[in-house]
Amino acid sequence: MAIxxxxxxxxxxxxxxxxxxxxxxSLTVPDKKIVTILGPSGSxxxxxxxxxxxxxxxxxxxxxxxxxxxxxxxxxxxxxxxxKNIGFIFQQYNLIPTLTVEENVxxxxxxxxxxxxxxxxLKKVGMLDKKAKFPFQLSGGxxxxxxxxxxxxxxxxxLLCDEPTGAxxxxxxxxxxxxxxxxxxxxxxxxxxxxxxxxxxxxxxxVIRMSSGEIVETFENETLVDPEQVTWS
Amino acid sequence: MILKKSMIRTLKEKxxxxxxxxxxxxxxVTLYVSLSMAVTTLEERNARFTExxxxxxxxxxxxxPVDSSKLQEWEEEFDVTLEARSYYDADVDDSVLxxxxxxxxxxxxxxxEGSNPTDGSEIAVSSVFAEKNDLHIxxxxxxxxxRMEVTGFVYLPDYIxxxxxxxxxxxxxxxxxxxxxxxxxMDQWSxxxxxxxTGWTSDGEVPDGFMEAVRAETTILQFVEAGDNPRIQFxxxxxxxxxxxxxxxPLFILALAAAMVLLLMRRRIEMQRKEIGTLLALGYRRNxxxxxxxxxxxxxxxxxxxxxxxxxxxxxxPLSNLYANYFNLPAxxxxxxxxxxxxxxxxxxxxxxxxxxxxxxxxxxxxxPLTLLRPKEVTxxxxxxxxxxxxxxxxxxxxxxxxxxxxxxxxxxxxIFLGVMFSTVLLLFGFITFNSMDQLVETTYExxxxxxxxxxxxxxxxxxxxxxxxxxxxxxxxxxxxxAKLTGYGIETGTPYIHLLSDEEKLNSxxxxxxxxxxxxxxxxxxxxxxxITLTNSLNDEEMTVQVAGVADVYIGSQIYLPRxxxxxxxxxxxxxxxxxxxxxxxxxxxxxxxxxxxxxVIDSFEATxxxxxxxxxxxAVFAVVISVIVLTLxxxxxxEENSPSISLFKVMGYHNSEVSKLVLSVYTPVxxxxxxxxxxxxxxxxxxxxxxxxxxxxxxxxTDVSLxxxxxxxxxxxxxxxxxxxxxxxxLKQVSLQEALKKQQx
Numbered sequence: 001m002a003i004x005x006x007x008x009x010x011x012x013x014x015x016x017x018x019x020x021x022x023x024x025x026s027l028t029v030p031d032k033k034i035v036t037i038l039g040p041s042g043s044x045x046x047x048x049x050x051x052x053x054x055x056x057x058x059x060x061x062x063x064x065x066x067x068x069x070x071x072x073x074x075x076x077x078x079x080x081x082x083x084k085n086i087g088f089i090f091q092q093y094n095l096i097p098t099l100t101v102e103e104n105v106x107x108x109x110x111x112x113x114x115x116x117x118x119x120x121x122l123k124k125v126g127m128l129d130k131k132a133k134f135p136f137q138l139s140g141g142x143x144x145x146x147x148x149x150x151x152x153x154x155x156x157x158x159l160l161c162d163e164p165t166g167a168x169x170x171x172x173x174x175x176x177x178x179x180x181x182x183x184x185x186x187x188x189x190x191x192x193x194x195x196x197x198x199x200x201x202x203x204x205x206x207v208i209r210m211s212s213g214e215i216v217e218t219f220e221n222e223t224l225v226d227p228e229q230v231t232w233s
Numbered sequence: 234m235i236l237k238k239s240m241i242r243t244l245k246e247k248x249x250x251x252x253x254x255x256x257x258x259x260x261x262v263t264l265y266v267s268l269s270m271a272v273t274t275l276e277e278r279n280a281r282f283t284e285x286x287x288x289x290x291x292x293x294x295x296x297x298p299v300d301s302s303k304l305q306e307w308e309e310e311f312d313v314t315l316e317a318r319s320y321y322d323a324d325v326d327d328s329v330l331x332x333x334x335x336x337x338x339x340x341x342x343x344x345x346e347g348s349n350p351t352d353g354s355e356i357a358v359s360s361v362f363a364e365k366n367d368l369h370i371x372x373x374x375x376x377x378x379x380r381m382e383v384t385g386f387v388y389l390p391d392y393i394x395x396x397x398x399x400x401x402x403x404x405x406x407x408x409x410x411x412x413x414x415x416x417x418x419m420d421q422w423s424x425x426x427x428x429x430x431t432g433w434t435s436d437g438e439v440p441d442g443f444m445e446a447v448r449a450e451t452t453i454l455q456f457v458e459a460g461d462n463p464r465i466q467f468x469x470x471x472x473x474x475x476x477x478x479x480x481x482x483p484l485f486i487l488a489l490a491a492a493m494v495l496l497l498m499r500r501r502i503e504m505q506r507k508e509i510g511t512l513l514a515l516g517y518r519r520n521x522x523x524x525x526x527x528x529x530x531x532x533x534x535x536x537x538x539x540x541x542x543x544x545x546x547x548x549x550x551p552l553s554n555l556y557a558n559y560f561n562l563p564a565x566x567x568x569x570x571x572x573x574x575x576x577x578x579x580x581x582x583x584x585x586x587x588x589x590x591x592x593x594x595x596x597x598x599x600x601x602p603l604t605l606l607r608p609k610e611v612t613x614x615x616x617x618x619x620x621x622x623x624x625x626x627x628x629x630x631x632x633x634x635x636x637x638x639x640x641x642x643x644x645x646x647x648x649i650f651l652g653v654m655f656s657t658v659l660l661l662f663g664f665i666t667f668n669s670m671d672q673l674v675e676t677t678y679e680x681x682x683x684x685x686x687x688x689x690x691x692x693x694x695x696x697x698x699x700x701x702x703x704x705x706x707x708x709x710x711x712x713x714x715x716x717a718k719l720t721g722y723g724i725e726t727g728t729p730y731i732h733l734l735s736d737e738e739k740l741n742s743x744x745x746x747x748x749x750x751x752x753x754x755x756x757x758x759x760x761x762x763x764x765x766i767t768l769t770n771s772l773n774d775e776e777m778t779v780q781v782a783g784v785a786d787v788y789i790g791s792q793i794y795l796p797r798x799x800x801x802x803x804x805x806x807x808x809x810x811x812x813x814x815x816x817x818x819x820x821x822x823x824x825x826x827x828x829x830x831x832x833x834x835v836i837d838s839f840e841a842t843x844x845x846x847x848x849x850x851x852x853x854a855v856f857a858v859v860i861s862v863i864v865l866t867l868x869x870x871x872x873x874e875e876n877s878p879s880i881s882l883f884k885v886m887g888y889h890n891s892e893v894s895k896l897v898l899s900v901y902t903p904v905x906x907x908x909x910x911x912x913x914x915x916x917x918x919x920x921x922x923x924x925x926x927x928x929x930x931x932x933x934x935x936x937t938d939v940s941l942x943x944x945x946x947x948x949x950x951x952x953x954x955x956x957x958x959x960x961x962x963x964x965x966l967k968q969v970s971l972q973e974a975l976k977k978q979q980x
Contacts, residue, residue: 055514055602076518083516090606094511098242099235106235111516150515 001066001085001157001190003029003052008061010047010213021047022058023213029206032188034181036201039210045194046162048210052192053086053160054078066157083111087151087189091163093143095135101146102131108150116153116187124186125149125179141172145179152183159183161193165200170232177203177227199231236512236525243501244532250497251533253867257490258537258582259544260860265483266545266578271552272475273571278557279393279468281565286341288390289431290459291439294827296452296692298428303450311440314338314433319419321426322397323376325410328366329397329834330376332356332412333389334419339431340391342413343563346370347385353417354379359395360386361558362410377422387413388563391431391459394467395561398830399457400720400790404559408834427827429455454691454812454827456709461718468560485655486860487582492648493867494533495589498526500871502597509597510605519598523591530590534583542578635900638876645868649901650908652864656857657912657951658919663853664943665920669935673788676734676936678836681787684730684815687830693810694825701818703728704811706797708804713767713776717757719750719793721768723800723811730815733785733794740783747780749794751787756928768793770804777803789933858954865905865958869898873965880969890967898959898966905955909948913939 010022021044029035037045050056052063054070055078063070065085073081082088087108095104105122109115122128125145135143144164151159161180165173181203184191193200201207202225209217244251282288290313304315316338323330335342335349342349342357347370350356356376358368363386373380389411397409419426434440439458447453459465502509512522557564597605627633639646689707698704706723724731726744733740733749740749748766750758760766760781767778779795798808820829873880876897883893921937928934 050603053514055606079513079516079518082514083518086516088511088514090511094507094606096236096239096508096511098239098246103235103238107512108515110235154516 002031003027003158003190003192004062004064005048005052006062006064008048008051008058008063010044010051010056010058020213022051024061025210025213025215026061027208027215027218029190029192032184032190033205034184034191034193034203035206035208036204037192037194037208037210038196038198038201039194040196042212043210044213045210047213049160049162049192049194052158053088054081055088085157087154087156087159089144089147089151089159089161089164091166093135093140093147093167095143095146095150097135100132100134101127101138101149104135104146105149105153109153112154112156114155116155118153121149121153124182125152139172140168141175144168144172144176148176148179148183152187152189155187157190159189159191161191163195164193165195165197173197173232174227174230177230181227197233199233202230203227234521234525237528240525240528240532244529250867250870251529253863254490254493254497255533255537255540257486257493257860257863258533258586259541260856261483261486261490262538262541262578262582263544263548264486265479266542266574267548267552268475268479268483269574269578270546270549270571271556272472272479273574274549274553274566275468275475275556275560275562276472278562278565279472279560282343282388282390282393282562285565286343286390287339287433288459288465289339290434290437291457292391292429292431292462293447293456294427294429294454294691295447295450296454299430299447299451304430307443307446310446311443312434313440313443316431317428318431319423319426319428321377321419321422323422325366325374325376328362328408328410330358330362330410330412331392331397332376332414332418332422334416335413336431339433340389343388343390343565345386345388345563347383350384350413350415350418352415353421354381355384356381356412356414356418357385357387358383358412359388359392359406359410359561361395361406361561362412364558365407366410379421381414381418387411388561389413390465391462392464393560393562394464396464397834398828399463400830401463401835403835404561405837406561408837424824425822452692454689468562471556471560487585489648489652489655489860489864490537490582491585491589492651493864494530494586495593496644496648496868496871498529498590498593500875501529502526502594506597506605510602510607513598513602514606522598523594526594527587527590530586531583534586538579538582541582542575545578546575631896634896638897638900639904642872645872646901646904649865649868649904652868653861653905653908653951653955654912654915656861656864656954657909657947658916659857659860660854660947660950661913661916661939661943662920663851663857664947665916665937665939666935668940668943669937672936673933674836676786677788678832681732681734681785682730682832683732685817685832686820687813687815687832688820688826689813689828689830691825691827693806693812695807695810698811698814699816702814702816703730704797704814706800706804706806706810706812708800708812710793710803711769712758713769715758717754717791719754719768719791721800721804722792722794723797723804724794726796728815730817731794733783733787735783735785740785743782744794744796747782749783749785750781751790751792752784753788753928753934754791754793755781755784756925756934757791768803775803775805786936788936854950858950861951861954862958862961865955866961868901869958869962870965872897872900873962873969877969880966881971884969885971890963894959894963894966898962902955905951909951913944913947 005025005027007024007026008022009024012019012021025044025048037048039045047056051058070081096107099107102118102122105118109118119128122131125148127142127145127149130138130142138146159180164180165176168176177200180191180193183189193204202221204221205224206218206220208215299317304317307313308315316336318334318336318340320331320333323332344357345360347357356374363369363383368374368383370383370385372383374383392411395404395406395409395411437459444456509522703725708721710719710721712719726741743749755761758766762781762783764781765778766781767776769776797811801808801810822829880893880897883896917937917939924934924937
C-alpha cells in the first residue's frame, strides 16, 4: 500500500515555546517496500510516523494512503483506518504484562477480519514454544518478536516501526530486522522503519533523511544489504 | 475479548483491593436487603394481624360498669362495634400476667399452637412470655394461688408491643405477659378484674360525638385511640424508623464503596496509560476499551450485590423472627418477598458502580493515543497553593515529605476523612445509645421521679390521702394548633416525689409561673421556656393558655406539669380532687384502684434489656471497626502501590522499612485524628436530630451528650483500627523490591 505525503506541517506548543516538528515534509513510500527514515533525535521522524499512522494529526499539507486522504478524518474514522491498515511496533514493545505471548498476539488478531493463523504467526517470529510465557519471562528481543507478531497477525498493509531495535543489542536487533524483511517479502507488507541507526538504511529499498522537521534527502538503494550484514551503529 | 483475561488476572493479582470494595458493597446490600425484607415481613404480618383479627380502633375505661344494652344502643347510634373485655393482672412468680376474657368481635386472639382454654383451670399464654418463663403446652402454672394448665400460645392484636403500662418504654416478656382464659375463670376473678370497652369502626376513626355520649353516661378514666396506643402504634413507629435507617446506613457504605471503586479505577487507568495508548494505536475503538474497563465494575458490582442479596435474604428470616418476637406478632407469613427491594439492592449499586467507572474511564479515553503513549507530563516540582504555605515549608525533610504527600492526594485525604467520620459516628451512636439508657433511667426514674409506686383510682378522690401519699391529677390534654396530645399532671409544687430537674436545677417552684414540659413534649411542640401554649381539654371545649416555665430532663413521654388546683380547674374537677397518688410504700390493691405502677418494675425492664442493648452496641462497634479497617487498609495499600518507586528508591538509599513506613504510610494520621475530633460533636448532633425527628412517634428522647469516656474509648478504637490497617499495609511495603525504582526509570 503506497503512502504519499505532500507538504505536511506539524507544530507543537510546549509551554511558551512553539516547536515546528514537521516543515512541509513530502515523501512517497512505494507499495510493498521497506523504507527507513533516518535522522537524529528531534528531527521529526517520529512525528511523521505518527501522522502517517493516524495517532497524531497534521496541521497543513496532505497524506494519502492507498488513494484515501487522511485530511479531516474524525477520531472514529482514524481508528478504523488504523484498525484495517496499520500495524504498530514500538521501541519499548508495549506488551500487556498480564497476558501471555499468545494472548498478546490475540489482542492484534481480534481487530482483523482477515487475520493470519495464530500458530503460523508465532512460528514465523520464533515464539511458538514460548507462547504460554508472560512478557516478564522474556528477553527484550523476544518481547519485540511478540510485538511484531501482534502487529503482523492483523495482516496489515503497512507496518510502522518506531525504533524497533532501539532497545536491543546488535545480534537481537539484526534478528528483528531479518524478521521485518521476511514479513515484507512474504506478505507484501509496506514497512516503514524510523531509526537513528544509519546502518539499517542499507537493507531498505528507500532511505529518507530528516533534519529539523524537513526531509533533506531521499534515495533508493540499488543493492540491498542483508540484515545480517548491515553496519550496526 | 481477549482483554477479559487481562482483567481477570489483574483482579486476581489485586484481589485484596477489589475484594475489599466488593466486601463494602456486600455489607451495604446485605444490610439493606435484610433490614428491608425483615421490615416488609413485619409490615405484612402487622397489616394482616390488624385487619384479620380486628384490632381495636379505641378502648376506654369507664369508672362504672356499662351494661350491654347501653353498648348496643351506642353501636346503633354511632355505627360502631363495641365489646366489653375484662382482664386481671395476676402475679406469676416475679412477673405479671394480664389475663383477658376471650373476645368474639374485636381484638380476636390468634392461637399459634395448642387450643383455646375452655374450662375453669385452663389458660393460653403469649408465646414469647412462655418462652421467657420456660412454659410449655400442658405445663401447669400457679396463678394467684390456683393451678392452671397452659393449653396454647396466643397473640392479641392490641398487645403487639407488650407493655404493662401505656407509659412504659421497654417491653420485657420475662416480667410481663398476656393470656386469655375462659369466661368461668374470669368470673372467679370478677371482684379483682378490670373492665374496658373496646371499639372498632370500619374507617378507623372514633365517631363524632361518641365520647360525649359516653361521658354523659359515666366518667371516663381512660380513653385511648389506637393511634395513641403504644402497644399498637410502636410497631408502626418502628417500621417507619427502620425504613429510614434501612436506606441511610447502606447508602453511606455504598457511597464509600463507590468512591473506592472510583479511586481504584483512576489508579488502574493511570497505571495502564501506555497500555490504553497502545491498544488505541493498534486500532481498538474507544467503546471497546470502555467495555473492557467496565468489566472491573461489573465483577466488583455483581459479586458484591449478588452475594449481598443472597446473604440479605437469608439474614432477613431470623431478623423477621427477632422482630416478630420483640413485637409479639404471629408468624402469619414466613418470608414476604418484596421484588422492589431485590431490584433496588441489585440495580442501584450496579448502576452507581458502572456509571462512576464509565465517567472515570471516559476522561482517560478522551485523550489522544499519542499522549497516552508518552510518559505523563511531570508534575513533580510544581507546588500547589497549599504547599506554598509557610507552615508546610518548615520542619525536617521527613515532615515536609509527609505533608507534601498529604496535600498532593486531596481526594484520598477526603476519602479517609469521610471513612473515619462514618465509622466514628457509627461507633459513637452505639456508645451514646448505651449510655443514654443508663442516663435515662437515672435521671428520669431516680433523680426526677422519686416515688416508688403510683396508684391510679377508678374515680376521682377528694378525701385526704393517707400519710406518705402525695396526690396528683392526671388527664389527657390537646394543644391548640398542634396535632399533639400531652399527658397532663396536676401536682403539688412541694411534692417530695417529683423533682422537675433541668440541668440539676429544680423547676417545681417555677410551676407558679406556668407549666413545665418534659423534653419529648417540648420537642414535639417545638417550644421552649418563655413561650406560650394553649391547652384544650379533650373532654370538653375548655381552653387555657399557659407559659412554658421550663423544660425538665424527663426523657420519657409527652408530659405537661401544672399545679394541681390549676389543672383541676381546667379539667372541671373540684379543686381538691385527685385521680392518683404517689407513694413510697407498696400499696394494697383496693376495690377502687384502677392500676398500680411499680417503678422498680420499669427500671428492672430497662436493666433486663440492657443485655440486648449491650449486644447491639458491640455489634455496632464491630461493624464500625470492620468498615474502618476496610477503608483505611484499602487506602494505605493503594498508597504503597502508587509510591512503590519512591519506596524502592528510599530502600536503595538505605532507609529502613520502619522509616519508609513513617514517610509514606502513616502520613494520614493527622487526617484520621482531625476527622475523629470533628465527628464527636457531629455524632451527638446527628443523633439528637434523629431523636427529635422521631420523638412524635417514639414518645421519648435519649440524652445525646458525648461524655469523656466515650470520646476516649472511641479514639482508642479508631486509632487501633488505623494501626491495624497500617500493619496490614506494611507487609506490602516490605515486598516492594529494590529494582522497582530502576524499572520506573526505564519506563
